[in-house]
Amino acid sequence: MFQEEEKTLQEEEKKYIINTYNRSLENTPLAVRGKGTFLWDESGKEYLDFVGGLAVNAFGHAYPPVVSAAREQMERIIHTSNLYYTAPQVRLAKSLVENSALDKTFFCNSGAEANEAAIKLARKYSKLRAGENKYEIITAQKSFHGRTLATLTATGQEKFQKGFEPLPPGFCYGIFNDLQSFESQVNEFTCAVMVEPVQGEGGVYPAEKDFLRGLRRLCDDNNLLLIFDEVQCGMGRTGKLFAYEHYGVEPDIMTLAKALGGGFPIGAMLCREEVASGFAPGDHASTFGGNPVACAAAFAVMEGLLQEGFLDDVASRGAYFLEKLELLKERFPDAVHQIRGKGMILGMELRSLGREVQQRCQEKGLLINCIGEKILRFLPPLNVRKEEIDSALDILQDAMTEVFNGE
Ligand SMILES: *Cc1c(COP(=O)(O)O)cnc(C)c1O
Numbered sequence: 001m002f003q004e005e006e007k008t009l010q011e012e013e014k015k016y017i018i019n020t021y022n023r024s025l026e027n028t029p030l031a032v033r034g035k036g037t038f039l040w041d042e043s044g045k046e047y048l049d050f051v052g053g054l055a056v057n058a059f060g061h062a063y064p065p066v067v068s069a070a071r072e073q074m075e076r077i078i079h080t081s082n083l084y085y086t087a088p089q090v091r092l093a094k095s096l097v098e099n100s101a102l103d104k105t106f107f108c109n110s111g112a113e114a115n116e117a118a119i120k121l122a123r124k125y126s127k128l129r130a131g132e133n134k135y136e137i138i139t140a141q142k143s144f145h146g147r148t149l150a151t152l153t154a155t156g157q158e159k160f161q162k163g164f165e166p167l168p169p170g171f172c173y174g175i176f177n178d179l180q181s182f183e184s185q186v187n188e189f190t191c192a193v194m195v196e197p198v199q200g201e202g203g204v205y206p207a208e209k210d211f212l213r214g215l216r217r218l219c220d221d222n223n224l225l226l227i228f229d230e231v232q233c234g235m236g237r238t239g240k241l242f243a244y245e246h247y248g249v250e251p252d253i254m255t256l257a258k259a260l261g262g263g264f265p266i267g268a269m270l271c272r273e274e275v276a277s278g279f280a281p282g283d284h285a286s287t288f289g290g291n292p293v294a295c296a297a298a299f300a301v302m303e304g305l306l307q308e309g310f311l312d313d314v315a316s317r318g319a320y321f322l323e324k325l326e327l328l329k330e331r332f333p334d335a336v337h338q339i340r341g342k343g344m345i346l347g348m349e350l351r352s353l354g355r356e357v358q359q360r361c362q363e364k365g366l367l368i369n370c371i372g373e374k375i376l377r378f379l380p381p382l383n384v385r386k387e388e389i390d391s392a393l394d395i396l397q398d399a400m401t402e403v404f405n406g407e
Contacts, residue, residue: 009030010030024355025355025358025359025362026359027362027363028362029041029042029045029047029362029367030042033061034049034057034060034061034062035060035061035062036060036061036062036063036381036383037049037050037060037061037380037381037384037385037388038060038061039061039367045365046365047362047365047366047367048365048366048367048388048391048392048395049061049367049380049381050366050367050368050369050378050379050380050384050392051367051368051369051379052379052380052381053263054258054369054379055200055232055237055258055259055345055379056258056259056261056262056263057259057262057263057381058235058236058237058259058262058301058304058305058381058382059262059301059304059381059382059383060381060383060384061263063262063263063300063304065300065303065304066261066262066263066264066297066300066301066304068300069296069297069299069300070264070293070296070297070300072296073088073292073293073295073296073297074293076292077292078291078292078293079288079291079292079293080292081287082285082286082287082289082290086290086292086295087292088292088293088295088296088299089107089290089292089295091295091299092105092107092295092296092298092299092302093105093107095299095302095306096256096268096270096302097270099241099302099306100241100242100254100270101242101244101250101251101254101272102251102253102254102270102271102272103270103271103272103273103276104270104271104272104273104276105268105269105270106121106268106269106270106279106284106289107266107267107268107286107289107290107291107295108266108267108268108269108286108288108289109265109266109267109286109288109289109291109294110146110257110265110267111145111146111229111231111232111255111257111258111267112145112146112147112148112151112267113146113148113257113267113286113289114231114255114256114257114267114268114269115145115146115150115151115154115194115229115231115255115269116146116148116150116151117255117269117284118194118227118229118253118255118269118271119137119150119151119154119194120283120284121253121269121271121275121276121278121279121284122137122191122192122194122225122227122253122278123135123170123191124278124279124283125191125225125275125277125278125279126191126192126225126278127191128278129223129278130191130223133188133189134189134190134191135170135189135191136170136171136172136187136189136190136191137154137170137171137172137190137191137192137193137194137227138171138172138173138174138182138185138186138190138192138193138194139154139155139156139171139172139173139174139193139194139195140156140173140174140175140176140195140196140199141156141157141173141174141175141176142156142157142176142199142202142203142205143155143156143157143176143194143195143196143199143202143229144157144160144196144199144200144201144202144232145194145196145229146231147160149164149167149168150168152164152167153167153168153170153171154171154194156173156202157202170189172185173185176195176199176202176205176207176211177205177207177208177211178211179210179211179214179215179218182214182215182218183218186218186222186224190222190224191224191225192219192224192225192226192227192253193215193218193219193224193225193226193227194227194228194229195207195212195215195227195228195229196228196229196230196231196232196233197212197228197230197233197238197243197244197246197247198232198233198237198238198243198341198342198345200231200232200233200345200377201232201371202371203340203347203349203371203372203375203377204340204341204345204346204347204371204375204377205340206238206340206341206342207247209246209247209248212244212247212249213247213248213249215249216249216250219252225252225253225275226249226251226252226253227251227252227253227254227255228242228243228244228251228253228254228255229254229255230242230243230244230254230255230256231255231256231257231258231267232258232345233342233345234254234256234258234259234260235256235258235259235260235301235305236259236305236310236311236314236343236382237259237343237344237345237379237382238315238318238342238343238344238345239311239312239314239315239316239318239342239343239344240311240315240343241305241306241311242254243342246342252271252272252275253269253270253271253272253275254269254270254271255267255268255269255270256268256269256270259301259382260298260301261294261297261298261301262297262298262300262301262304263297264293264294264297264298265294266291266294266295266297266298267289304383305382310382310383314343314344314382314383315343317344317384317386317389318341318342318343318344318346320386320389321344321346321378321389321393322339322341322346324389324390324393325339325346325348325378325393326339328348328393328396328397328400329348331397331400332400332404334351334404335350335351335352335353335400335403335404336348336349336350336351337349337350337351337374341378343382344378344379344380344381344382344384345377345378345379346377346378347371347375347376347377347378348375348376348378349374349375349376350374350375350376351374352373352374353373353403353404354370354371354372354373354374354375354376355370355373356403357370357376357396357399357400357403358370358376360398360399360402360403361395361396361399364395364398364399365395366391366392366395366396366399368392368396378392380392
């Protein structure tokens with residue numbers, strides 16, 4: 001009976017929803033309920049969820065403080081528009097500012113929108129300060145900044161751009177972790193450099209310290225703004241509240257989304273006080289931006305992240321997970337090319353058959369993400385328990401044994 005229901009829903013999905021998402025694995029779950037690191041499908045099958053809503057579910061599913069903050073705010077007021085003040089918005093902005101190197105906040109609803117805001121602000125500020133022809137932004141190859149026309153152009157991967165030309169002008173690309181390639185792109189039109197401190201969608205590549213420090217110097221020497229896209233690697237994901245803290249380098253603009261609302265859609269663009277002066281009333285806006293329910297949920301996430309010792313614990317559990325993945329690499333030296341990542345954003349690059357491993361894991365009750373054909377990405381909730389990591393590793397090892405040793 002359940003089987004039949006599922007089929008109908010899957011058929012209806014194909015009939016009514018535009019085909020943009022790749023759900024090509026067999027028996028892709030129909031998710032009905034989640035709690036912490038666990039997700040259940042309509043047949044009652046239990047999964048360990050190491051996709052984590054793609055780095056969104058910072059505290060897993062149904063985290064009580066997020067649920068009650070959102071519910072309580074919803075009962076008070078759901079939406080007012082930005083013509084009026086609301087307390088959750090101000091409270092969240094204050095918390096983000098007090099806990100970061102930035103001074104001011106603009107709220108929106110997604111990562112792409114946060115980056116759009118950053119791109120607009122970088123252009124506006126630079127034109128005001130340095131002249132009309134300051135508009136070009138250098139981004140990195142293998143980066144990911146979103147799917148709007150400007151952000152997919154900022155994204156240094158052709159596969160996201162193909163077919164959407166003409167792309168907006170004003171973007172060029174350096175090679176990630178190659179400072180010289182960025183230096184050589186600077187010209188009279190350059191206004192900013194934008195990178196992810198840990199590249200997520202591109203395949204889990206952490207920046208090297210010298211690279212980010214070099215970019216800071218490059219920006220200072222040439223009056224450029226340094227923009228960090230922390231949409232995926234921010235909000236505790238790497239074991240620090242913001243990934244830039246690992247590097248001793250502070251950006252002029254930073255973007256957040258994904259985990260910010262703990263599952264509620266919200267994005268934010270933060271910047272230094274002086275840079276904020278680039279925007280005047282009317283220059284930028286978002287109808288839903290700073291919605292009180294989303295902000296109340298995000299404030300609960302911030303409180304969770306700021307609990308004494310929590311982020312250190314994320315770092316040490318992340319290090320444990322990484323160490324165990326390295327052991328798996330030793331066990332499968334021909335199959336595994338490299339283990340990468342920081343905190344709870346980890347990747348295992350295989351030489352091939354990533355989708356097969358992902359499929360076997362899913363069958364055995366572990367959800368993981370696969371980038372392209374080869375890179376397995378792990379994004380568990382930040383509060384994932386050590387025993388859950390162990391269970392996931394057991395399943396992963398079984399799946400790899402089947403795929404690579406042909407069992
Ligand atoms: C996911 C992501 C985005 C885009 O976020 P959306 O909410 O999907 O628009 C931008 N930058 C990075 C680094 C991301 O990982």
